[in-house]
Every structure is written in C-alpha cells, then in structure tokens.
Amino acid sequence: MAELAWVAAALPLLSFVVQVFAPGALRRRGDWIGITAVAASFLVSTGVFLETIAGVHLHVSYPWATFGDRTFQFGFQVDALTGVMLVVVTLVSLMVHVFSLGYMEGDIRYGRYYTILSLFTFSMLGLVLADNFLELFVFWELVGLCSFLLIGHWYEEKANSTAAVKAFLVTRVGDIGMLIGIFLLYSVAETLQYQELWAKLPSLTAGLVDSRTLTAIALLLFAGAVGKSAQFPLHVWLPDAMAGPTPVSALIHAATMVAAGVYLVARAFPLFLSAPASLYWIALVGGFTAFFAATIALVQDDIKKVLAYSTISQLGYMFLGLGSGSLVAGSFHLMTQAFFKALLFLASGSVIHALHTQNLHEMGGLSRRLPVTTWTWIIGALSMAGIPPLAGFWSKDEVLLAAFHSGRPVLFWLGVITALLTAFYITRATWLAFFGEGRSAARARKEAVHPDHPGHRGGEHVHHVHEGDWRFRLPLLVLAFLAATAGLVGSSWFGHPFTRWMEETMAATAPAFHPAELSPSVFVQLVALLAALGGILLGWLVYGARVISREAVIAALRPLYALLKHKYYLDELYAWLFVRTTVAFSWLAGAVDRYVVDGAVNALGWLGAQIGFSAGDFDQTVIDGAVNGVGQGVVAGSHLLRRAQTGYVTTYLWVLLGAMAAGLLAIAIVAIR
Numbered sequence: 001m002a003e004l005a006w007v008a009a010a011l012p013l014l015s016f017v018v019q020v021f022a023p024g025a026l027r028r029r030g031d032w033i034g035i036t037a038v039a040a041s042f043l044v045s046t047g048v049f050l051e052t053i054a055g056v057h058l059h060v061s062y063p064w065a066t067f068g069d070r071t072f073q074f075g076f077q078v079d080a081l082t083g084v085m086l087v088v089v090t091l092v093s094l095m096v097h098v099f100s101l102g103y104m105e106g107d108i109r110y111g112r113y114y115t116i117l118s119l120f121t122f123s124m125l126g127l128v129l130a131d132n133f134l135e136l137f138v139f140w141e142l143v144g145l146c147s148f149l150l151i152g153h154w155y156e157e158k159a160n161s162t163a164a165v166k167a168f169l170v171t172r173v174g175d176i177g178m179l180i181g182i183f184l185l186y187s188v189a190e191t192l193q194y195q196e197l198w199a200k201l202p203s204l205t206a207g208l209v210d211s212r213t214l215t216a217i218a219l220l221l222f223a224g225a226v227g228k229s230a231q232f233p234l235h236v237w238l239p240d241a242m243a244g245p246t247p248v249s250a251l252i253h254a255a256t257m258v259a260a261g262v263y264l265v266a267r268a269f270p271l272f273l274s275a276p277a278s279l280y281w282i283a284l285v286g287g288f289t290a291f292f293a294a295t296i297a298l299v300q301d302d303i304k305k306v307l308a309y310s311t312i313s314q315l316g317y318m319f320l321g322l323g324s325g326s327l328v329a330g331s332f333h334l335m336t337q338a339f340f341k342a343l344l345f346l347a348s349g350s351v352i353h354a355l356h357t358q359n360l361h362e363m364g365g366l367s368r369r370l371p372v373t374t375w376t377w378i379i380g381a382l383s384m385a386g387i388p389p390l391a392g393f394w395s396k397d398e399v400l401l402a403a404f405h406s407g408r409p410v411l412f413w414l415g416v417i418t419a420l421l422t423a424f425y426i427t428r429a430t431w432l433a434f435f436g437e438g439r440s441a442a443r444a445r446k447e448a449v450h451p452d453h454p455g456h457r458g459g460e461h462v463h464h465v466h467e468g469d470w471r472f473r474l475p476l477l478v479l480a481f482l483a484a485t486a487g488l489v490g491s492s493w494f495g496h497p498f499t500r501w502m503e504e505t506m507a508a509t510a511p512a513f514h515p516a517e518l519s520p521s522v523f524v525q526l527v528a529l530l531a532a533l534g535g536i537l538l539g540w541l542v543y544g545a546r547v548i549s550r551e552a553v554i555a556a557l558r559p560l561y562a563l564l565k566h567k568y569y570l571d572e573l574y575a576w577l578f579v580r581t582t583v584a585f586s587w588l589a590g591a592v593d594r595y596v597v598d599g600a601v602n603a604l605g606w607l608g609a610q611i612g613f614s615a616g617d618f619d620q621t622v623i624d625g626a627v628n629g630v631g632q633g634v635v636a637g638s639h640l641l642r643r644a645q646t647g648y649v650t651t652y653l654w655v656l657l658g659a660m661a662a663g664l665l666a667i668a669i670v671a672i673r
Contacts, residue, residue, distance in 0.1 A: 001047035002058040002078045008044040008086055009125035011037040012093075016118040019111065029111030034118045035097045041125070042094050045086035052083030057505060059195055061131055073193060077131040080505035081266055081331060085128040085259075088338045091482075092255035093121045095475035099346050100247045102471035103353055113153060113245070120146035124256040128263065133182050133192040136267075140178075140224070140260060144171055147257045151244040163243035170237040174227020178264075181220025185271075188213060198270050205274045218271055218278035221264065222285075229261025229315045232289040236571055238312055242304040246349035249304060253311040254342035262318045262334050269327045269506075280408075283323025287403070287411040287418075290316030292568075294421035298428070299564045302358045303348045306429045310384065311341060313418060317399050320415055326402035326518060327506065328499045332490050333395035336383070339486050340392055343380035343479035347373050350472050351433060354465045360432040367434045369465045372473050374434045376480040381430050383483040385423035386532040391487030393528070398490065398499075401524050416531050423535025431543040492520055 015037035019030040026033060061075030097117060104113055123146055127139035152164030186192055188209045189200050204214065225231070230238035238258065242249055252258060265272065265282065272278050293312035300306045314337045321329030350373040351366060352358055367374040383390035386397075396419065403412040467473070490498035541547045554561050566572070 001044065002051050002056050003060070004044060005048045005058070005078050005082070005086070005129060006060075006076050008041045008048065008090065009122055009129055011041045011044070012118045012122035012125065016115060016122060019115040019118060023111050023115075026111075029114070031097075031101060031110070031114045034114040035094070035101075037118060038090060038094045038097055038121055041121070042087070042090035045083075045090045048078060049083035049087045052078065052080050052505065053501065055505065059131055061193065064135075072134060073132060074135050075131045076129040077194060078129075080502050081263075082128055084331065084335055084502075085263060086125065088259075088335055089121065089124050089128065089255045092338055092342045092479075093117070093124075093251060095342060095346065095479055096247045096251045098471060099250075099349065099475040100245070102468050103247055103349055104245060107245075109153065113150075116146055116149050116153075117248075117251070120150065120251065120256055124260065127260055131194055133185065133194075133268075136264070137179065137182060140228070140264075141175070143257055143260055144168060144175070144228075147241070147252055150248040150252075151241045153244055153248065157243075160243040163237075163240040167237040167241050170234055171227040174223045174225070174234055176223075177220045178224025178227075181217050181223070184213070184217045184220065188217070194267070201270060201274050211275065211277075214271075214275040215277045218268075218275040219281060221268060221271070222278065222282055225261030225264045225319075226285065227261070228264070229258045229319070230312050231261070231285050231316060231319065232292055233570070235289065235293065235312050236574060239305055239308040239567075242302070242308055246304065246345060246352055249308075250342045250345035250349070253307070253345060254338040258311060258315055259334060259338065262315060262322070262330060265319065265322050266327055266331050266334070269322070272322075273325075279323045279325060281323070282319050283403070283406065283408065283411055286316045286319025286321075286323055287414045288316070289313070290320060290418045291414050291421070292316075294418045294425065296564055296567050297425045298421065299561060300425075301360050303351065303360050303363075303429060303433060304345070304358055306360070306425060307341070307344055307348060310344075310422065310426070311337075313422065314341065314384070317396065317415065317418070320411060321399035321402045324399075324402035324406035324408070324411070326398065328490075328502050329395070329398040329402040331502065332398050332498055336391040336395040336483075336487050339479055340380040340383040340390075340483035343376060343476065343483050344384070346472075346475055346479065347377040347380065350468055350476065353468060353472070360429060363433040364436045365434075366465070370434075370467045372467055372476060376476040377434065378430065379480045380483050381426045383487075385426055385536060386419055386528055387536075388529065389488065389491070389493075390484050391482070393532075394487035394491045397525055397528055398518075400528050401518050401521055404521060404524050405518050416527055419528055419531040420535040420538075423532045424539045427536045427539025428543050431539065435544070496520075 012034075015030075015033050018033055019026065023030060056078070057080075058078040059075065060077075061073045064072045064074040066072075097114070100113070100117070104110055107113060120143070123139050123142040127136055127143060130136040130139060148164050148168040151167050152161050155161040155164070182192065185197075189197055189204060191197055191200070205211070227234045238253075241252060244252075272282065290313045293309045293316065297306050297309035297313065300309060314333070318330045318333050318337070321333060348358075350370065351363065354366075354370060354373075355363060357363070379390065383392035386393045388394075400412060400415050400419070403415050406412075488494065490496055538548075542550050542553070563569070
C-alpha cells in the first residue's frame with residue numbers, strides 16, 4: 001500500500017478535474033463524486049498508515065526539471081508522520097464533505113463548493129506526501145489558494161471578500177520568508193530533498209556552514225509556519241476567515257490550512273534540531289500565542305470566533321511542544337486537535353443551521369432540542385479542556401511535559417495558565433449555547449435563510465428549532481468517538497505506543513533526528529488536570545451557578561475587558577500601520593505619477609509638438625518656398641522661351657539679324673574703347 005500512497009492524493013485531484021470539466025453531466029452537481037473520491041482516499045490512507053505502523057517507510061523520486069547540471073526532483077515519501085497526516089486529512093475531509101450535504105443544501109454555488117473542497121484535499125495531501133521543500137512549497141501555495149476561494153465563497157458581501165483577501169495577503173508575508181529560507185537552504189546544501197538533506201546535516205553542522213546561517217534558514221522556514229498556522233503576529237487572518245461556510249472552517253482549522261505550518265516544522269525537525277537557537281524562538285512564539293489567543297477567546301460572543309481563537313491557542317501549544325524539542329508532542333497534539341476541533345466546528349455548524357445565528361447570547365437551552373449536537377459538543381469541549389481519558393488530555397500532557405523538561409519554567413507555567421483559560425472559555429461557550437435560559441427559541445428567525453450568508457436559497461419557514469438529519473449527526477458521532485479515544489494511543493496506560501512508534505520510525509528515515517528523552521511526570525499530569533478542572537469550575541460559577549457576577553467582574557476589570565474585546569487593538573494597529581500607510585503611499589505614488597511623471601512627460605510632449613509645429617512652418621515657408629520658387633522660375637522661363645518658337649522662317653531671320661546687329665554693336669563699342 002505504501003507504493004500506492006500517491007493514489008490518496010490522485011483521487012481528490014481526479015474528482016476536481018471531473019467536476020470542473022463535466023459539471024452539467026453530474027447528478028446533484030457532483031457532490032457524490034467528491035465524497036466517493038475522498039472516501040476511497042481515506043481507505044488508501046488507512047492502508048498506508050497500517051503499513052507504517054509495521055515499520056514500512058518508502059521514498060520514490062523522479063526528475064522534474066533540469067537546469068544545466070542541476071536537476072530538481074518530485075516524488076513522495078512515506079513514513080510515520082506521513083501515515084498519521086494522511087489519515088487525519090482524509091478522515092476530517094470526509095466528515096466535512098458529508099456534513100456539507102445538509103449544511104450547504106440549496107447554496108447558489110453548491111457545485112463549485114464541492115469542486116474546491118476536492119482541490120483543497122488534494123493540495124494538503126500533496127503537501128504531506130512531498131519529498132522535498134520545493135514540491136512542498138508548490139502545494140503550500142495551492143493550499144493558500146483554496147482557502148482564499150472557500151473563505152470568500154459568498155463574495156457578494158464585501159466583508160467576506162475582504163476576509164479572503166486578508167487571509168491571502170497576511171499568509172503571503174510568512175511565505176516570502178519561507179521562500180527565502182528555501183533559497184538559502186539550497187545555496188548551502190545544494191539539495192532540497194529531505195533524505196539527502198538529513199544525510200548532509202552532520203557535515204553542515206560540523207563547520208561547513210556557520211551556525212547562524214542554519215539558524216537563519218530555520219527561522220525563515222518557521223516564518224512560513226507562523227503565517228499558515230496563524231501565530232503571533234500573523235494570527236489576525238484566522239478569526240476573519242470565519243466568513244466562509246462553517247464546514248470550511250472545520251476543514252481549515254482541523255486538517256488543512258493551519259495544520260500545514262505545524263507539519264512543516266515537524267517534517268523539517270532534524271533541521272531545527274541542528275539549529276537549537278531556532279527551537280527557543282519556536283517555543284517562545286508558540287507559548288506566547290497560546291496564552292495570548294486564549295485571553296481573547298474569553299470575551300468573544302460569536303461561537304465561531306471563540307473556536308477560531310481557540311485554534312490559534314491550540315496551534316501555539318503544538319509549537320510549544322515542538323520548540324521544547326519534542327516532535328511527538330507537537331504532532332500528537334496536531335492529531336488529537338484535528339478530531340476535537342473538527343467536532344466542535346461541525347457542532348457549531350449544527351447549532352447555526354438550527355438557529356440561524358452565531359451569537360452565543362442568542363442561544364441557550366439547546367440541550368433539549370439538539371441532544372446529539374449537545375453531547376458531541378461536550379465531548380469535544382472536555383477533550384480540548386484536557387479532561388482524562390479524552391484525547392486532548394494525553395496530547396496536552398505531552399506538550400506540557402516537553403515544556404517542563406525544556407528548562408524553561410516560564411513557558412511551562414504559561415502553558416498551564418493557558419490550559420485553565422481554555423477550560424474556562426469552552427465552559428462559558430458550552431453553558432451559553434446549550435444550557436441556561438432558552439433564549440434560542442425567541443431569537444430564531446422566521447425565514448430559513450442560510451446561516452452564514454444570504455446567497456443561500458431561503459424562503460422556507462421554520463416553526464421550531466430541531467436537529468439535522470443523518471448528514472449532520474453521522475460526522476458528529478464519528479468525530480466524537482475519535483475525540484474521546486484517539487489519545488489513548490499515546491497514553492501512559494498503554495506505555496506511550498505512539499511516542500515509541502513515532503520516534504523509532506522517524507529515526508530510521510531521518511538519521512539526523514534525535515528523540516527527546518522525556519521521563520513521565522505525575523506532577524505535570526496533576527497540574528494539567530487541576531488547571532482544566534479549575535477552569536471548568538470557574539466557568540460554571542460564573543455562567544452556571546452565577547455565584548460570581550459576570551457584570552461585576554466586567555465592571556471591575558473594564559479596561560482589561562475593553563482590551564480583550566478589541567483583541568488588543570492589533571487589527572486597528574495593523575490597519576493604521578500597514579493598510580492606511582499602504583493606501584497613503586499609493587495615493588502619494590499616484591500623485592507623483594500624475595503631477596510629476598505625467599507632468600514631465602506631458603511637458604516634453606508639448607515642447608516636442610511646438611518644435612514640430614515650428615519645423616513644419618519653416619519647412620513649408622522657407623524650404624518648400626525655395627524649392628517652389630525655383631520651379632516657378634523655370635516654368636516662367638519656359639513660357640518665355642516657348643514664345644520664341646513661332647515656326648515662321650522670317651521670324652527666325654529677323655531674330656538672327658537682330659542678334660547679328662547686337663553683336664556688331666557690341667564689337668564696335670569694345671573697339672572704340
């Protein structure tokens with residue numbers, strides 16, 4: 001099966017091609033094509049994953065382009081990290097495809113939506129399978145294109161198109177750094193193939209390349225991850241990306257766009273280990289972003305915005321684990337987060353579809369009307385909060401354990417505080433949406449327009465809030481099962497099988513990889529659990545039992561609340577520092593172009609025209625006058641000469657006699673003198 005790993009990516013690509021070139025011939029505008037393709041891709045990926053568990057790893061490469069004596073390759077690589085990501089991407093994508101059957105029903109661009117989903121899945125699978133940095137970058141940019149198209153799916157509204165453009169431009173900032181890093185890497189290693197590069201790393205680090213150069217290369221590659229995975233300060237695009245359909249948000253946040261940055265660092269982990277200074281910055285950015293985003297999530301009223309900032313925070317956890325020297329911690333949390341975050345987003349989509357609102361304060365009391373959505377959401381929420389034995393507990397424990405052993409206690413305690421904040425804000429969202437007062441029934445709108453955008457076909461009337469059919473429930477139940485159980489593969493109850501398998505197989509495929517020796521710590525597990533339970537308790541005291549007055553807390557912390565509500569004013573700062581500055585510079589450049597450049601060009605044109613007019617007058621008056629005067633003189637002379645030609649002999653004799661007389665007279669005058 002490992003040799004057929006490329007089929008996992010080829011099937012969604014085939015689906016995309018069929019939907020592009022034969023949309024009119026497809027029943028239901030091709031949704032079944034996309035679902036069938038990604039389901040088959042999931043089966044292939046599962047087979048590949050099972051072989052990687054057995055220790056199989058494979059690398060296949062073909063010539064791509066030759067420039068002089070340099071040949072660039074393309075191919076695919078299968079190892080433990082590839083196997084995990086193939087299953088995660090295809091499974092989450094399959095659940096999103098199925099959920100979209102009900103959620104996007106009646107959408108004006110239903111067929112286009114499924115077409116781009118197929119391309120999105122293919123792009124991420126191509127990125128995962130790539131065996132070199134150049135091929136990875138091609139798929140990296142294709143992932144960005146797909147996210148742009150899906151975030152702006154309902155581009156009729158300016159806010160949606162603006163969000164898509166913002167995501168595209170902000171991530172390009174990081175991509176520029178990544179591309180420069182790839183160029184520098186090739187200049188020092190003369191290869192971009194993973195296997196060749198890992199084999200050369202010992203000699204490069206032995207003195208052939210300055211350590212500062214390797215650190216610069218690693219940090220430039222990490223810049224691409226900062227953009228794609230929405231880390232501070234390039235995180236601002238991800239909350240606005242909620243403008244897209246909710247199933248798209250699930251796919252972006254769980255298994256494609258934002259996962260790409262974490263996968264890049266995990267894939268290039270031997271390089272980062274060879275530049276230890278870069279790991280410190282990765283851990284610092286990840287730890288700070290995790291805490292920073294969690295504080296903003298505390299005060300969000302939009303259910304999707306809560307989950308968006310939660311994603312930024314959880315991605316920060318992954319980078320904290322990777323930066324602390326543990327490949328297993330980052331990749332393990334990437335896997336579990338994919339399941340519980342996809343579950344939470346799809347559950348929020350079920351709520352939005354039922355209520356036609358995203359405001360938490362317009363919900364409440366949904367546990368009685370949406371039982372499946374409620375209980376699956378709770379499983380996802382508890383998993384993200386880190387309650388054992390759910391998946392999030394085991395992976396978050398690995399991250400905190402790595403931070404604990406890294407010798408950076410500040411980052412460890414920052415991760416612990418973030419765990420408490422995470423448990424609090426997800427408890428807040430859970431209580432406001434599913435329990436308490438039944439505000440949802442009174443707020444439900446009369447006309448069933450699309451929950452995200454008016455472009456959806458509306459006109460049907462809703463009489464009560466109800467749960468969706470199997471198309472909604474099946475993905476929720478599957479993801480809830482995984483959010484509850486997937487973490488057990490890395491639990492201490494079974495001897496950390498995920499850790500041992502990942503480290504052994506990665507060491508076999510990447511000789512430069514050095515596993516992190518992390519001894520289990522009961523202290524870390526206890527602190528993590530207490531933080532999660534403390535956050536849940538605090539959330540219940542504020543929003544459930546109401547022992548603590550939310551209004552009193554806000555009044556007492558008004559400046560801090562305003563700061564968090566405005567997301568630390570970073571959007572306003574960026575708007576002033578970059579957007580307005582760019583607009584002002586553009587206006588100045590336009591003014592210079594209009595008044596200086598165009599003025600100079602127009603002045604030269606006017607001067608040239610005047611010189612041309614003068615030259616034309618001189619040519620017509622003097623040059624043409626002289627030429628015409630000579631011609632007119634010749635004509636006048638010819639007229640005189642023509643009169644001398646009478647044709648009479650007597651006339652000619654008289655003229656001859658006259659000429660002779662004149663000649664004699666002249667001779668006589670000369671002689672007399």
